Amino acid sequence: MTTIIKMHHGKRASLGLGLAMAGAFVLGLSPVKADEGYPKKPIEIIVPFAAGASTDLGMRVMATALENRWKVPVRVINKPGGNTVPAVNEVMNSAPEGYTILADGPPQSSMLETAVKTLPFKIYDRTFMAIAAYTPMKFIVHIDSPFKTLQDAADAAKKDPSSFTWTSLGGAGAQDMLNRQFFKALNIDITKTRALQLKGGSEAVTMTAGGHVNLGVGSYSAIAAPLQAKKLRVLAVASSERWPNLPDTPTAKEAGFPSIEVLYWIGFSGPKGLPADIVAKWDLAVKEITADPAIKDSLLKVGLLTSYSNAADMEARVRKEQAETNALWAQ
């Protein structure tokens, strides 16, 4: 009796499977054509980091704005882990219809090849769409540190590199880029210094605030709270302009280090072969949303400044950053 039922099930299962496959085949045959009514379904933005990270928070602000504009649900889905590779891979392999979008940034693009030697995809096999916002990296020290300026830290590092401790996030990330630029500007061999390897940006900030390292690095959202709690000081900001909430903090250039600039940006990319008009819609959306003062305000609250770049500029930026990353990590 049981064998008959098993066979019956087996037959029904394979029939169902066959129908499903046929259906998928038919659907798959229809060409990816220009979509006048885009977006028609909910859009998913895949963020390769955990909820609460600055990319995630920035994306949530953008997602709400996009939702208001296009009147379809725009969901942020967190898929952390594996140096962003699994999440990027998923978007790369998804259907190029504009409903699965990657929250892009340096770790997913320009720095990825340095971090992960064997990738299951090519970095440029994606459709760049637009950059929306950025935040510069900042040098931090704990409140009782003897360093009052970036030059003080530089002097200490030059005097005795082997006991100079700093926060490193391992792999290749914006924080480490800043440190490498710093040591390069001082002509110090990074392997002679003492890096403290940490899991994430907020851990780096906590270690610095606790006085366990000489020099730390963080983005504004990571340092905002301990900064206000007077546990930290910012030595310099690695961008060409001063940070709005820190009007008295010099830029790295003003502090005497013009070669130091690291801007952590967030943007949007889609899988290869995304139709041009969908890209154009995103381009226009990001351009207009980032010009909106209310959005600028919301993004500033999570430590991001708006900065719109179109697809071509985005790709150019990624190429430039990649070259710089390769040079810095070559030693």
Place this chain on the structure above:
Amino acid sequence: MDNALLQGLVAAFSVMNLLFAFIGCLLGTLVGVLPGLGPASAMAILLPITMHMPPEGAIIIMAGIYYGAMYGGSTTSILMNIPGETASAVTMQDGFPMTKNGKAGQALAIAAIGSYMAGIFGAAAISFIGPYVADIALKFGPAEYFGLVLFSMTALVSFAGNSLVKGMALAVLGMALAGIGTDPLTGTQRLTFGNIELSKGLDVVPVLVGLFGISEVLASMGDKVEKIFTGKLGSWLTMIPRGEELKRGLFAAVRGTIGGFVMGLLPGMLPAITAYLCYDIEKRVSKTPEKFGTGMIEGVAGPEAANNATAMAGFIPLLALGIPTSPALAIILGTLMINGLTPGPMLFETQGVFVWTIIGSMLIANTMLLVLNLPLVGLWARLSNVPYSILGPVVLAVCLIGAYAPRNTMFDVWVAIGFGIIGYAMRRYQMPLAPLILGFLLGPMLEQSLRQALSLSGGSLSFIVNRPIALCLTIMAVLVIALTTYMRSRSSQISHLIEESTNET
């Protein structure tokens, strides 16, 4: 300041905020009860909605989910031997035996009471000593963490069961499993065999759900369990523990509260870890340690109070310094920042009313949770009477959903199923499951803190001696192991003597 306190407390009682607290508690309890689904998942899902709410409301809901989950997690642990939350994994050790003895109600009740005690204590602590103790979170550097984790590992001895060697081996296996994936410190791939999915590593939730949840269902079905408890259950009032039992339970809850709270101030000390440690403490201070595992009420009260205390303690570094001690708190931090609120002493000063509203709401929410959980104890306890042919499959389905939730990936579901089979095999061969999870949770911390401490000290182990806190903890760890081994050998000597003397007569 006093003005802000009063204003805050009054605001906490507003209809809207009471409603938010209730929703948070309900969602938290639900999420806690469902195996695998944790507060972080629910909070991440709710995050977009909270962006349209006033900031106090958003934080009240998020906070309610967080400690509500600590209340709810014990329910399935006690009733079905399946942890609703990682933090309730250890409650099963004595909670489930109590259910099998027909005392499910007492276990659930003491879990609720212990959690309530911890919740109120925690809220009071945040109010009065919060800013002063927040600094402790910063003082712990890699060397101190190493000492702390070393000390925590001594708890393994408790959970090893009959064979210390088996327990240790499983703990090491747990550590190895935790090592799979991308090395968080250098980015290299470990044990991934070139597979992208494995490079994500194993998340603790699918492993837990599979090892404890799915394997339990498989084992029960294999044993042809009809119902978990076949006796008669009275009304919820009869289920409140009384007399001697109540006294022991309450004392355990007090110890759990203090232990859980102190450890919860440190980043990385998840409620799961402190629950394990407090269970271990209960076993050590008890007059009848050998009875643990058969249904001792302290084994339920201690860990449950501890995990709630840790949850509350986590708010101190969060509100005072902006340092999140766990992923769920990181989401609350994100919620604060999206609303333009930066945690820190400035928050207490400039947004005093906001902070006091939150604290006031914590008191209200904990009371709501007690009220929600106690009378419902009767209802939940009756689940142990439901035929397993219905209960089993439902639980299995919930476990699989719970495995998917944290990282939105089918890989985790397969991991859960895989570990379900492994867990089933382990049960058949009488292998203790707890050391595996403890190793899995503590392994990464041990490795990372050791590597970081060595990094800072330039490669020498002198950091153990140079840093006072680290030294202290290491000495404690060594003492604990020495004492326990001594006790074990003494007790086996004594039982040898007894045997010999009985043989002589």
